[in-house]
Amino acid sequence: MAELSQNLLMVAFFCYFAATVLFAVSATGKNFKNSSGDYVNRWGTYGFIMSIIGVLFALGYFGFRWAAAGHAPVSNMFEYTVFLGIAIGIAFVILYAMYRSTILGLFAMPIIMLIIAYAAIFPQEVEPLIPALQTVWLEIHVLTTALGQGILGISFVAGLIYLVRTIDVSKDRKNKRTFWLEFIMYGLLSVLGFVIVTNAFNFAGYESEIEYAAPLEDGETYQDVMDYHLPPIFGPSEGEVMTEGAMAPLIELPEWLEAGDVNSVMWALLAGLVLYGLLRLVFRRRVSALLKPAVRKVDPEKVDELAYRAVAIGFPIFTLGGLIFAMIWAQIAWTRFWGWDPKEVWALITFLFYAGYLHLRLSRGWHGEPSAWLVVIGFMIIMFNLIFVNLVIAGLHSYA
Amino acid sequence: MEKVTCECGHQNPYGTELCERCGKPLKEQQQLLNMRYEGVARRSQTYNRSVVDKVWNFFSSVKVGIWIIFLILVASIFGTIFPQEMFIPPNVDPAQYYGEEYGIAGEIFYTLGFHNLYGSWWYIALLAALTTSLIIASIDRVVPLYRALKNQRVTRHKSFLSRQRIFGESDVASQDATYEAVKEGLKKKKYNISEENGNLVAEKNRFARWGPYVNHVGLVLFLTGAMLRIFPGMYVDENVWVRDGDTVPLPGTDSQYYLESEGFTMETYDEDDEMYAEALERSGGPITETYRTEAVLYERVDGNVVGVDSEQQKVKSHDIEVNDPLTYDSYSIYQVDYKLNELYEMDFELESEETGEVYGDFTVNLFDPEDSYEIDDEREVTIHSYFPDFYFDDDNEPSTRSSIPDNPAFIFAFDGPEVEGTEHRFVGIQQNHPVTEDPVYNVSFAGIDTNHVTALTVRKDLTLPFLMAGGAIFMIGLIQGSYWTHRRIWLQKRGDDGFYVAGHTNKNWESLKRDVNAAIDGTDIESPEDQIVKKEESKKQSASADDRADTGEADKGGR
Numbered sequence: 001m002a003e004l005s006q007n008l009l010m011v012a013f014f015c016y017f018a019a020t021v022l023f024a025v026s027a028t029g030k031n032f033k034n035s036s037g038d039y040v041n042r043w044g045t046y047g048f049i050m051s052i053i054g055v056l057f058a059l060g061y062f063g064f065r066w067a068a069a070g071h072a073p074v075s076n077m078f079e080y081t082v083f084l085g086i087a088i089g090i091a092f093v094i095l096y097a098m099y100r101s102t103i104l105g106l107f108a109m110p111i112i113m114l115i116i117a118y119a120a121i122f123p124q125e126v127e128p129l130i131p132a133l134q135t136v137w138l139e140i141h142v143l144t145t146a147l148g149q150g151i152l153g154i155s156f157v158a159g160l161i162y163l164v165r166t167i168d169v170s171k172d173r174k175n176k177r178t179f180w181l182e183f184i185m186y187g188l189l190s191v192l193g194f195v196i197v198t199n200a201f202n203f204a205g206y207e208s209e210i211e212y213a214a215p216l217e218d219g220e221t222y223q224d225v226m227d228y229h230l231p232p233i234f235g236p237s238e239g240e241v242m243t244e245g246a247m248a249p250l251i252e253l254p255e256w257l258e259a260g261d262v263n264s265v266m267w268a269l270l271a272g273l274v275l276y277g278l279l280r281l282v283f284r285r286r287v288s289a290l291l292k293p294a295v296r297k298v299d300p301e302k303v304d305e306l307a308y309r310a311v312a313i314g315f316p317i318f319t320l321g322g323l324i325f326a327m328i329w330a331q332i333a334w335t336r337f338w339g340w341d342p343k344e345v346w347a348l349i350t351f352l353f354y355a356g357y358l359h360l361r362l363s364r365g366w367h368g369e370p371s372a373w374l375v376v377i378g379f380m381i382i383m384f385n386l387i388f389v390n391l392v393i394a395g396l397h398s399y400a
Numbered sequence: 401m402e403k404v405t406c407e408c409g410h411q412n413p414y415g416t417e418l419c420e421r422c423g424k425p426l427k428e429q430q431q432l433l434n435m436r437y438e439g440v441a442r443r444s445q446t447y448n449r450s451v452v453d454k455v456w457n458f459f460s461s462v463k464v465g466i467w468i469i470f471l472i473l474v475a476s477i478f479g480t481i482f483p484q485e486m487f488i489p490p491n492v493d494p495a496q497y498y499g500e501e502y503g504i505a506g507e508i509f510y511t512l513g514f515h516n517l518y519g520s521w522w523y524i525a526l527l528a529a530l531t532t533s534l535i536i537a538s539i540d541r542v543v544p545l546y547r548a549l550k551n552q553r554v555t556r557h558k559s560f561l562s563r564q565r566i567f568g569e570s571d572v573a574s575q576d577a578t579y580e581a582v583k584e585g586l587k588k589k590k591y592n593i594s595e596e597n598g599n600l601v602a603e604k605n606r607f608a609r610w611g612p613y614v615n616h617v618g619l620v621l622f623l624t625g626a627m628l629r630i631f632p633g634m635y636v637d638e639n640v641w642v643r644d645g646d647t648v649p650l651p652g653t654d655s656q657y658y659l660e661s662e663g664f665t666m667e668t669y670d671e672d673d674e675m676y677a678e679a680l681e682r683s684g685g686p687i688t689e690t691y692r693t694e695a696v697l698y699e700r701v702d703g704n705v706v707g708v709d710s711e712q713q714k715v716k717s718h719d720i721e722v723n724d725p726l727t728y729d730s731y732s733i734y735q736v737d738y739k740l741n742e743l744y745e746m747d748f749e750l751e752s753e754e755t756g757e758v759y760g761d762f763t764v765n766l767f768d769p770e771d772s773y774e775i776d777d778e779r780e781v782t783i784h785s786y787f788p789d790f791y792f793d794d795d796n797e798p799s800t801r802s803s804i805p806d807n808p809a810f811i812f813a814f815d816g817p818e819v820e821g822t823e824h825r826f827v828g829i830q831q832n833h834p835v836t837e838d839p840v841y842n843v844s845f846a847g848i849d850t851n852h853v854t855a856l857t858v859r860k861d862l863t864l865p866f867l868m869a870g871g872a873i874f875m876i877g878l879i880q881g882s883y884w885t886h887r888r889i890w891l892q893k894r895g896d897d898g899f900y901v902a903g904h905t906n907k908n909w910e911s912l913k914r915d916v917n918a919a920i921d922g923t924d925i926e927s928p929e930d931q932i933v934k935k936e937e938s939k940k941q942s943a944s945a946d947d948r949a950d951t952g953e954a955d956k957g958g959r
């Protein structure tokens with residue numbers, strides 16, 4: 001059953017790809033105006049249908065894996081990240097139904113694919129649950145939080161569209177806005193690059209072990225082994241390569257940095273740089289300029305409202321799942337509803353950030369572009385909490 | 401202060417910008433009306449004389465509120481750079497720890513007090529400022545807003561309508577037919593219609609306007625609840641270790657309750673389980689599936705004479721597991737930790753040093769050793785000293801680290817017919833030396849008994865009801881304000897051959913426009929204009945004309 005579910009996820013992935021193509025045709029094709037004054041065309045509708053099919057297959061993966069494991073598949077990095085991708089898909093379907101924005105599909109689908117592909121880098125086997133996770137609160141808390149984050153993800157997509165649409169990225173413009181927009185593009189390409197590089201080295205069967213002295217709580221050390229699936233640019237301090245013929249780390253890091261994780265980040269940044277450089281070389285234009293033709297017809301007012309609407313819908317769900325249900329569960333499992341664990345604090349930071357955003361929108365000057373930057377930053381905070389806080393600032397939550 | 405009378409006859413409070421009843425601007429206004437709070441008189445916008453006014457105005461400003469939120473956000477980030485003090489190992493000195501672990505950055509972190517950031521006075525002051533701001537900003541707005549929405553009349557002053565963001569006027573062939581058609585259209589969109597003199601206002605979801613205030617009330621309740629912890633007795637948070645079979649008084653309950661552990665068990669996942677095989681292999685060791693304490697709770701019942709005549713009465717038994725505490729009265733007892741196979745009893749044999757002849761044996765309970773053990777009628781072993789967790793201290797004297805028998809050691813004293821006076825011997829794990837010369841007796845280990853120990857946390861938290869009520873009210877308000885929007889559409893006769901149409905919403909203008917367009921669809925009324933978009937477009941057109949001139953790239957833009 002677990003295998004069937006993996007296959008369904010594959011199918012979903014290809015549906016999202018097909019939907020991307022359909023939305024691309026729609027964005028560059030011919031439009032007509034419908035009764036409420038919005039531009040739509042048939043290709044957009046086909047894309048929408050395809051994305052719904054994709055979501056259904058993804059839910060199929062989810063259901064079968066749930067049945068196989070006996071608990072909702074959201075208990076490790078692979079499962080959680082995939083579900084975040086699924087949640088963005090669901091959020092897209094809801095917001096498309098409200099605003100009929102095909103351009104939203106063109107941007108959302110690839111981002112969903114990117115997230116699922118990123119998830120697939122983590123170990124995928126079904127894992128047993130530690131005692132703290134054996135409760136329905138796992139499902140209640142995590143599913144609600146991820147759904148909220150998924151909807152906030154759509155606000156990020158809409159914000160990005162707004163920026164690509166309104167910022168002038170023609171060659172002779174050079175300012176902070178063009179720089180940061182390119183920076184976002186570079187960030188997305190880094191994730192893509194990381195996925196490609198990791199899969200390539202996995203495919204080639206690269207593996208290397210480095211032994212090092214890991215610190216214990218009481219100040220002593222013990223010999224531990226770090227598994228590398230990417231060649232070590234960064235290694236642990238005074239590590240010793242155990243695998244024959246494998247390269248030695250170029251740079252040694254202090255003990256309190258997780259060398260393996262820093263190494264992954266470095267590879268991501270480098271791979272992103274290569275991809276970005278290639279695109280610039282081939283097209284001789286900014287990467288965001290390459291997206292311009294697709295957003296020509298976009299009404300900025302409408303995507304601005306769409307981004308806000310996604311926050312208005314997603315924020316309460318995120319708060320319910322990520323703070324309120326989280327507190328109830330923490331009170332039951334850990335004896336206290338709040339413990340200032342880094343993951344908890346970052347959920348609070350996310351909450352405060354979007355609360356700040358909502359209040360800024362009360363004043364007119366913050367509509368439009370500033371607002372779009374904010375929703376982009378907001379989603380980066382969410383991703384930071386998922387990736388960085390989980391893997392690097394280990395706390396009670398790092399079960400991945 | 402004196403009231404302001406509008407030409408429609410309504411008496412408005414001092415400071416009102418738009419007549420509460422007909423909407424006529426009473427003060428100078430920009431081209432479009434500022435409709436945020438219906439132009440009502442808000443205290444913060446009206447008075448600015450006394451200190452109270454100044455404080456009030458400061459805290460009622462959204463800008464200030466945003467600053468407070470932002471400061472809390474940034475402060476919270478700083479607290480996650482390195483672990484908080486409560487997460488570092490308990491036996492280290494924080495003053496050294498941060499410097500040693502994290503270098504110079506760690507030292508700065510510690511010096512600034514960030515190792516205990518969330519309990520610092522300034523973090524709590526920020527939370528207090530947030531609470532104050534929430535209260536004042538809400539009161540400043542909600543009271544007048546309520547009055548303005550209640551007083552509003554259907555028929556509006558023309559200048560009120562024409563200076564709405566959504567506004568249009570159209571000639572129509574038949575006023576009556578058009579009126580009815582639009583009214584039907586609005587009804588279909590689920591608007592409530594109020595009519596007066598052949599004009600109408602269609603309104604929907606006014607209750608959504610109270611959403612922010614409801615959620616702010618919830619937040620204030622929550623924050624107040626959290627601050628109640630400073631009062632003693634509001635909460636209990638104690639740890640207790642219980643050995644299998646023991647009954648102990650529960651700390652934090654004034655010896656009102658006792659808990660017995662009938663046994664602790666731990667299970668790990670079956671390594672042959674196919675589904676988890678891969679994961680178990682990667683983890684490199686067994687993974688705990690569950691651990692539980694079979695607990696029985698007793699309550700002390702006082703007899704006639706308090707303290708003397710008391711006995712314990714069983715009140716509840718429950719298997720305590722992670723995620724499943726024992727709850728009774730206002731206390732909850734949680735499973736938090738355990739220690740398997742802790743030393744519990746040690747068996748010794750008393751024998752002759754020379755021949756090895758065994759005289760008899762004795763058993764020492766490591767938690768509650770007796771003073772002496774009679775071996776037979778003549779011989780006796782006395783415990784001279786007991787070190788449950790033996791080590792040599794700084795002065796090289798035998799000593800103990802704690803009362804937990806992790807490394808028990810004894811100095812025994814022997815009495816019997818074979819010796820004159822008393823003989824001493826030091827016995828510990830892997831250690832056995834006579835203290836007196838020419839020893840006659842020896843003791844040897846005959847066995848040990850171990851026990852599981854469970855760690856439980858006793859909790860009582862009287863602030864929880866406030867927090868739960870606050871959280872629930874917050875969520876209700878949040879949903880109320882986020883999932884519905886207050887929309888109004890005015891349809892007003894212009895003479896006898898036309899109509900004014902105007903619309904206002906507090907957010908999501910695109911959706912409002914869709915409603916208006918759907919309602920007038922099929923009538924003579926033209927789609928009203930969005931005056932903000934119109935203004936911006938005309939601005940942009942002149943700007944982008946310049947743009948195109950100097951970049952040569954034509955960007956068609958727009959709708």
Ligand code: HEM
Nearest residue numbers: 355358459460461462464465469530533534537612615881
């Ligand atoms: C973390 C704390 C806070 C949260 C979660 C919060 C939440 C909210 C939400 C969700 C809204 C509705 C926004 C919308 O519909 O777009 C709102 C509105 C508002 N908030 Fe807050 N708020 C917080 C703190 C504050 C503070 C400190 C102030 C003080 C100035 C404030 C003043 C306001 C005002 C004036 C409104 C507009 C009310 C209206 O439109 O009628 N809020 N708040």
